[in-house]
Structures are given as structure tokens and as C-alpha cells.
Amino acid sequence: MLTANDFIPTKYSQLIENGSFQWSAPSNIALVKYWGKKDNQIPANPSISFTLNNCKTITKLAFAKKDSSTSLHTDPDSFSFDLLFEGQPKEDFKPKIQKFLERIEVYLPFLKEYHFTIDTANTFPHSSGIASSASGMAALAMNLMSLEKALNPAMTEEYFYQKASFLARLGSGSACRSVKGQVVVWGNQSNIKGSSDLFGVEFPNDIHDNFKNYQDTILLVDKGEKQVSSTVGHDLMHNHPYAERRFAQAHENLDALISIFKSGNLNAFIKIVESEALTLHAMMMTSMPYFILMKPNTLEIINAIWKFRNETQIPVCFTLDAGANVHVLYPENVSEKVLQFIKDELVGYCQNGQYICDEIGNGAILL
Structure with missing residues (x-):
């Protein structure tokens, strides 16, 4: 070690x-x-x-x-x-x-x-x-x-x-x-x-082919300065009433992802990823002082993704960082349908209609 x-x-x-x-x-x-x-x-x-x-x-x-x-x-x-x-x-x-x-x-x-x-x-x-x-x-x-x-x-x-x-x-x-x-x-x-x-x-x-070349479209809901710095946010976990349970949950979810990545189970993947995103924000909402980093349009996007997934059975999901922007995650083989959905229904919730298309990459590169 x-x-x-x-x-x-x-x-x-x-x-x-x-x-x-x-x-x-x-x-x-x-x-x-x-x-x-x-x-x-x-x-x-x-x-x-x-x-x-x-x-x-x-x-x-x-x-x-x-x-x-x-x-x-x-x-x-x-x-x-x-x-x-x-x-x-x-x-x-x-x-x-x-x-x-x-x-x-x-x-x-x-x-x-x-x-x-x-x-x-x-x-x-x-x-x-x-x-x-x-x-x-x-x-x-x-x-x-x-x-x-x-x-x-x-x-x-x-x-x-x-x-x-x-x-x-x-x-x-x-x-x-x-x-x-x-x-x-x-x-x-x-x-x-x-x-x-x-x-x-x-x-x-092992990582199943379902997760190879996964796509991430980042919806820029709010381009302003962060309300609370990450350093301050992390520090608020020190006396947080739910901290210990949260730390245990992270270990459990990571453990579950080992078999999910192997089997390619997209529904199980979606449950963990979305739950983790909401848990992160729940920790901020229940710290002292407390913060709500989502914006109204963040919630509109989340609800639209849930509705679309329910109606189409297309395995698209969201995750969030410590801010209002939404990362829309989906396998490469449904890209066309998901991008059309983003253009038709989600772009209106983005600041100045801005979003960034990204995908899984390989790390740092010497130029």
C-alpha cells in the first residue's frame, strides 16, 4: 500500500x-x-x-x-x-x-x-x-x-x-x-x-459494451459564479447530521456499480446515478448553513427527462455536480433520439440555449 x-x-x-x-x-x-x-x-x-x-x-x-x-x-x-x-x-x-x-x-x-x-x-x-x-x-x-x-x-x-x-x-x-x-x-x-x-x-x-463511449450532454442552466465553493461545501459535512450514513451509502453504491458495469444493466445504473445526484444536493439542503444549488429550470429538465424515459423506455438519465447544470447521460446507440429530445424539449431551459456535447474520453494527453 x-x-x-x-x-x-x-x-x-x-x-x-x-x-x-x-x-x-x-x-x-x-x-x-x-x-x-x-x-x-x-x-x-x-x-x-x-x-x-x-x-x-x-x-x-x-x-x-x-x-x-x-x-x-x-x-x-x-x-x-x-x-x-x-x-x-x-x-x-x-x-x-x-x-x-x-x-x-x-x-x-x-x-x-x-x-x-x-x-x-x-x-x-x-x-x-x-x-x-x-x-x-x-x-x-x-x-x-x-x-x-x-x-x-x-x-x-x-x-x-x-x-x-x-x-x-x-x-x-x-x-x-x-x-x-x-x-x-x-x-x-x-x-x-x-x-x-x-x-x-x-x-x-469488466465494463460492458453498453457503457463504452457513453455520451454526456451538459445543459448550461446557470453560468453564474457558484453560490458556495466546493471547499466550503465539503467542510459542511464535518458536523452534518446525515454524514455517516451518506459515506456508507457511497460505498454501497460503488459496490453495486461493480456488478452493474459487468452486466450492462442500464436500469440499475440509472437508479444509482440519479439517486447519487439528488443525495449530493440533499446533503447541501440539510447542512448548516444550507444551500439550494438547483434552479427552477434544473427541476424542469429532471422532470422532462423522467417523462421522456417513461414514455419511450430510452435509457437516458441525469446527474448533477454541485451546481444547477444538468449532465444528460445516455448510451451511444440512442444518441440520435436523445439529442432530438434535447433540442425539442430541453434547450429552452438552458441559459442562452447553450449546451455542450461530450462523451467518455481517455484522460490527459501530452501535446
Whole structure:
């Protein structure tokens, strides 16, 4: 069983003066939700997610040794980085990156030796109400691991990806599920081999063809800032009256998904996925202080999906993140009918009629 100390390097065999890497990392959508965490971004319960394909962050990391250039008279004892978002300096992102570097320095002891230029962009609109912290932190972690692998070429591929997921988690918990694809488990689950609280792992068991190339159409109900940050939301689970039962339920639902993924039982899949989405929001409605993150149009969409599924027997379902937007999930072989239903009945509930078509993807890619 790996511990955090296994990710602390002893020494590096190479010297690298400067260079750059570029990675893309996707967002992901949890089927069993992680809500509530312990110290150091350890989840209070395990989760499982589909890795997405189209909604991703593309990050280029350029680096130069501080002492190798006269223009870099930066403090040798501090982190030095410039941050560009879609080509423009983005000062309000910097504190989050600073905090991330502080958290991971023990695992990447070379960080203060370089000046970094982080140039990042999303393939989806920044204000679209899609959480970009998972894809953003995963893309940054991949780049930093590429630099560490250049310093230590003997590193194995398995270690590279485990550590990348481990580091991404320290930036944003769900980011650890954006490193690999297509179905990722994060959190210790006794009957899932290799599962860990420290990093995400690809689901190791059989997955029926029904779930291959699953589709996710994201309906943008509300593109505004989140009412409550994920960090605050997770913290509200500490004294939550229903927390312990919820954590047990997540283990039970993840256990049930093992056989569902093997058998291809779409009806059982739908029950768990929709129940998990509603449970996540129930936890927020029953915390203190309490929040309702759904909007009236979120409920209109949910009811329309239930009605459509009842009338057509087409296995389409919804899930939600900690916000108002709706992820419509369905197998590839019913895409045409579901997309027609979305255009005919659901687009009117989206802000400015906006929605994004996505599907299961394979994780981070070196560009």
C-alpha cells in the first residue's frame, strides 16, 4: 500500500536548465459523488467518474532555472511564476496556484529552483458553470511530472501517472480523476483492487459494451459564479447530521456499480446515478448553513427527462455536480433520439440555449 512518503524523491540524475511541456487534461463527471473530506484532500468516501473527452484544459508550462538567466533575479526561497489564462495575465488565479505549489513542494523539491510560465486555456467557456479546477489542476500536475521525469528518466510510467494523480488531488480533489480514463475510482474501496485515497485509478474490472463511449450532454442552466465553493461545501459535512450514513451509502453504491458495469444493466445504473445526484444536493439542503444549488429550470429538465424515459423506455438519465447544470447521460446507440429530445424539449431551459456535447474520453494527453 503506497503512502504519501513514497512520492518524496531522494535525488535526481539529470540537470535541466530550461524547456517546456504542454498537456491537455479533461474534466470528469462523478457517478458516485465525493462530498466531504479529511485533512490533505483525503476523501471522506470513495467516488467513481466518467472521464470526459471534449471539455478540457490545455496548459503549457515553460520553465527556466532562476540562476541561468540574468533577467530572473527572483528570490531563491520563493516560488516564481507567471500565469496566463487564454493569453492574458490572470492575477486572481495566482493565489490558488501559490497554495498548490506550497502543498506539493515536499514532493517536487525542485519547484523553487525554476521560474515558470503557466499558459492555460479551456475548450469550454470559463463562465459556463462547468468546474474547471479538475481539468486545470490535472493539466498542471501532468506538466510538472513531465519536468520531474526529465530530471529522473528512470521513473516508471505507472509511478508517473500515480504521482500525477496524487499531485492533482492536492490542487483539487476531483482533479485526481482527470489524469486517466475512462472510468476512474478515487478512494479506498476494499473490493476494488488498487483503489486508494491518495490518487485515482482506472476501474480495474469488466465494463460492458453498453457503457463504452457513453455520451454526456451538459445543459448550461446557470453560468453564474457558484453560490458556495466546493471547499466550503465539503467542510459542511464535518458536523452534518446525515454524514455517516451518506459515506456508507457511497460505498454501497460503488459496490453495486461493480456488478452493474459487468452486466450492462442500464436500469440499475440509472437508479444509482440519479439517486447519487439528488443525495449530493440533499446533503447541501440539510447542512448548516444550507444551500439550494438547483434552479427552477434544473427541476424542469429532471422532470422532462423522467417523462421522456417513461414514455419511450430510452435509457437516458441525469446527474448533477454541485451546481444547477444538468449532465444528460445516455448510451451511444440512442444518441440520435436523445439529442432530438434535447433540442425539442430541453434547450429552452438552458441559459442562452447553450449546451455542450461530450462523451467518455481517455484522460490527459501530452501535446
